Amino acid sequence: MHWYIEPYIVPLGGLVMVIIIVTIASMRKTRSRELDAYLELRTKEMEHERKMKELEIEKAKMELEKAKLTKSL
Secondary structure, three states: OOOOOHHHHHHHHHHHHHHHHHHHHHHHHHHHHHHHHHHHHHHHHHHHHHHHHHHHHHHHHHHHHHHHHHHHO
């Protein structure tokens, strides 16, 4: 190696290592946030599906009652 590059190899290597560690930690944190957002979205979606099924059941009950009333008249 050249005499003017050698003194900078260790500090640059340390700097690169720190940058890599910070990048990996940041990517993990981002992935964790993505998973949390996906879980929250999935939970909301399931709750919405449950509410829609309840509404369909209520609608069917009301239609049945309406049919009974018109039949009895």
